Every structure is written in structure tokens, then in C-alpha cells.
Amino acid sequence: MSIVVQKFGGTSVGNADKIRNVAQAAIKEHRAGNQVVVVVSAMGHTTDYLVELASDISKNPSSREMDMLLSTGEQVSISLLAMAIQEAGYDAISLIASQIGIITENVHSKARILDIKTDRLTKHLNEGKIVVAAGFQGVTMTGEITTLGRGGSDTSAVALAAALNAERCDIYTDVDGVYTTDPRIVPKATKLNEISYMEMLELASLGANVLHPRAVETAKQFNVPLRVRSSFKHDDLGTLIIGVDLMEIYKPVSGVAADLTQVRIAILKVPDAPGNAAKIFGSLAEQNVSVDMIIQSYETPDKTNDIAFTVAQSDFNKAITILEEVKSQINASKIIVDKEIAKVSIVGAGMIDRPGIASDMFQAISDAGINIKMISTSEIKISCVVEKERAHDAIKALHTKFNLDQTDVIATVAE
Ligand code: ASP
Ligand code: MG
Numbered sequence: 107m108s109i110v111v112q113k114f115g116g117t118s119v120g121n122a123d124k125i126r127n128v129a130q131a132a133i134k135e136h137r138a139g140n141q142v143v144v145v146v147s148a149m150g151h152t153t154d155y156l157v158e159l160a161s162d163i164s165k166n167p168s169s170r171e172m173d174m175l176l177s178t179g180e181q182v183s184i185s186l187l188a189m190a191i192q193e194a195g196y197d198a199i200s201l202i203a204s205q206i207g208i209i210t211e212n213v214h215s216k217a218r219i220l221d222i223k224t225d226r227l228t229k230h231l232n233e234g235k236i237v238v239a240a241g242f243q244g245v246t247m248t249g250e251i252t253t254l255g256r257g258g259s260d261t262s263a264v265a266l267a268a269a270l271n272a273e274r275c276d277i278y279t280d281v282d283g284v285y286t287t288d289p290r291i292v293p294k295a296t297k298l299n300e301i302s303y304m305e306m307l308e309l310a311s312l313g314a315n316v317l318h319p320r321a322v323e324t325a326k327q328f329n330v331p332l333r334v335r336s337s338f339k340h341d342d343l344g345t346l347i348i349g350v351d352l353m354e355i356y357k358p359v360s361g362v363a364a365d366l367t368q369v370r371i372a373i374l375k376v377p378d379a380p381g382n383a384a385k386i387f388g389s390l391a392e393q394n395v396s397v398d399m400i401i402q403s404y405e406t407p408d409k410t411n412d413i414a415f416t417v418a419q420s421d422f423n424k425a426i427t428i429l430e431e432v433k434s435q436i437n438a439s440k441i442i443v444d445k446e447i448a449k450v451s452i453v454g455a456g457m458i459d460r461p462g463i464a465s466d467m468f469q470a471i472s473d474a475g476i477n478i479k480m481i482s483t484s485e486i487k488i489s490c491v492v493e494k495e496r497a498h499d500a501i502k503a504l505h506t507k508f509n510l511d512q513t514d515v516i517a518t519v520a521e
Pocket of ligand 1: 259260
């Protein structure tokens with residue numbers, strides 16, 4: 107018998123009717139002859155509500171108590187879902203992470219999973235039960251409750267699928283799959299039938315809000331076939347995320363993404379001496395500030411260079427405090443900040459070994475009359491920073507340039 111892991115997010119279990127709908131999706135998979143584990147998040151905006159409640163009590167609550175609090179949201183939804191499955195005439199049992207044995211490192215609020223015990227899960231599955239597992243939470247070796255970070259239920263589901271050697275992990279959500287770009291910005295966006303782990307990883311970390319990047323990373327590492335599909339259309343197969351070798355890459359670019367949550371920072375006239383870059387980025391890393399798109403200029407005759415990079419808006423205040431301090435230590439002249447930026451990126455495993463993709467990207471952006479402020483590339487991704495105001499125009503231009511518009515896809519198929 108194959109094991110299938112299903113995951114439903116907060117909106118999919120937002121009320122009693124929706125919970126009954128999820129019960130039906132689980133029962134359908136069970137009736138198809140599979141052993142089913144359903145992972146759910148907290149109902150609706152429960153987690154946000156709990157965070158708010160905590161902030162009414164304390165400005166700086168301890169992360170241990172936050173985990174105690176936030177993990178309760180999932181206990182509510184799993185018990186209700188198990189009841190709904192039972193009510194429909196099928197056997198089910200709900201389990202929180204400590205009952206399963208989802209062991210994490212000893213870090214509160216963003217713990218990583220170290221190991222998952224499968225004995226109890228397997229026992230209940232063999233008894234013919236549908237197992238309803240709490241997402242987002244874990245337990246340390248010493249029995250402390252942890253959480254995996256906001257949006258962490260995707261990761262719980264994939265890790266459970268990996269531990270159980272499941273046939274696949276289906277992530278049910280309020281969109282019906284992964285699109286070439288955000289359909290709200292580009293109505294001609296196309297749903298992808300398949301995409302590789304690598305590409306999805308890039309898109310997920312670029313703010314294509316479909317999947318938690320850590321979930322994709324785990325799926326890739328353990329080769330778990332992942333499906334993103336609609337909570338409301340159970341017959342729609344959505345998008346399959348798999349290893350690249352299974353696919354024929356006929357397009358250089360699979361998707362276009364925009365990230366509007368970054369800020370550009372430049373430090374001017376950094377003395378051109380060994381150790382200064384290490385000092386700047388080391389200090390940021392020490393305080394857990396991630397940096398993206400670093401650019402250093404060619405050194406000037408006065409032996410200085412400018413260093414520019416981007417950070418997440420949420421880290422901005424922290425970053426500036428650190429950088430003001432570093433600036434005086436290394437004797438740089440000035441820090442300048444640009445908040446009105448967007449990072450637009452093209453992603454595609456098919457761009458490996460295909461020259462000309464970068465210049466096509468720059469041409470499309472320039473044809474749209476948009477100025478490029480920064481550029482960075484990786485093996486399967488090219489990103490440009492542009493003015494925030496023009497981000498949507500850039501996305502549209504790139505979507506058309508790389509033949510991703512829906513009519514083009516139909517034309518390709520018809521040829
Ligand atoms: N309930 C948690 C959150 O809202 C986990 C999740 O939704 O994946 O972040
Ligand atoms: Mg959520």
C-alpha cells in the first residue's frame with residue numbers, strides 16, 4: 107500500500123464546512139487504496155491572532171512561551187478534522203508532534219527537524235486509520251515544544267512524507283498550482299504542469315508565495331514528489347515538483363518573479379583593504395541579517411570602492427544600526443538607502459549553457475523603458491533590481507519576451 111501525505115493550510119480549514127471539505131479529500135485518497143496522513147495548519151488567521159494576543163501581554167515575550175502558545179492553533183484544527191472524518195464514517199486519529207516524535211533542534215520559534223519517529227504513525231496507518239498530524243510544531247529531545255517558523259506546516263508535511271517514504275506529498279492550497287508568474291499581475295500567466303525542485307526553490311525564495319522554501323529544500327534532498335493543488339478542486343492535479351532529469355527542458359525560462367520586500371543599501375568609499383567586506387557582512391551575519399545581491403565597484407584612484415547590497419525590509423532597521431557602527435570602524439564615508447526598489451527575476455533550469463538569456467532580459471527591460479539598478483546571476487536565475495513603481499511592467503515585459511504568455515504556449519502546442 108502506498109502512503110500519501112496531504113497538507114492543508116489555514117484557509118483550507120478556516121471553518122467547519124471547510125474542515126468537512128478537507129475530510130472528504132482525505133477520505134477520497136483513502137478510498138483510492140492509499141494510507142493517508144493529513145497535515146494541517148491552524149484555522150484561518152489563528153496564528154496571527156495568537157501573536158497579537160501575546161503582544162498585548164508582553165512587548166518581548168520569551169520564545170519558549172511563544173512556541174507553547176502558537177502550537178495550540180494546530181491542536182484545534184487536527185482534532186476537529188479527525189472528528190469530521192469520523193463523522194463521515196471513517197476511522198481517524200489526530201496526533202500532535204510530541205505524540206508522533208517530530209524531533210527538532212533545541213531552538214525556539216524556528217527549529218529545524220532532526221528526525222521523525224515513524225512507529226506510531228505506521229501502527230495507526232496499518233490499523234486502517236487516517237492520521238491527522240499537526241503541522242508547524244516539533245518537540246526537542248528533552249520534551250520542549252518548538253515551532254518551525256511561520257508557514258512551517260509545508261515543511262512538516264514534506265518531512266513526514268520523507269520519513270514515511272511516501273509515494274507523494276500533496277500540498278493543497280487556495281491556488282490551483284504554480285504559475286509562470288503571479289496571475290494577478292499578468293493575466294496571461296500559465297499554470298505549469300511540472301517544475302523542477304531547483305526552479306521551485308528559486309521561485310519560492312523569490313517570494314512566489316506558494317510554498318515554504320524549506321519544504322522544497324527538504325523535498326529535493328529526499329526526492330519526495332511534491333504536488334501543489336487546489337483545496338477546492340480535488341480533481342485538478344495542479345503542478346508536480348520533481349527532479350529535473352525527469353523533464354524535457356524546452357524553454358530556457360520557466361517563471362518570472364518579483365520581490366517587492368527588499369531595500370538597497372550602499373556604503374560609499376570603503377577603503378580598499380583586505381578584511382573590510384568580511385567586516386561588513388560578518389557583522390550583519392552575526393545578527394542574522396541575510397544579504398542578497400552584493401555589488402562592489404572597481405576601485406577608484408583614491409583606493410576606495412563602493413559596496414551595495416540588498417536586505418529584507420524586515421531586517422532593515424537592524425541592518426542600519428549595525429552598519430553605522432561598522433562604517434566608522436572601517437572609515438567608510440557614507441551610507442545611502444533606496445527603499446523604492448523591486449527585484450525582478452527570471453528562473454529556468456533551461457538557461458544553463460544557453461548564452462544570450464541575460465542580454466535578452468536586459469533588452470526586454472530596456473524596451474519597456476525601465477532602468478536597471480543592480481544585476482545578479484546564478485546558474486538558473488538572473489535578477490535585476492528596478493524601480494518599485496515599474497516592477498509590474500518589467501514582469502509583464504519579461505513574461506512576453508520569454509514566450510510564457512498563455513497564447514504563446516497554445517501556439518507552441520499547436521505547431
Ligand atoms: N500556522 C502556522 C502559521 O500561520 C504554520 C503554517 O501555517 O504553516 O505560520
Ligand atoms: Mg498559515
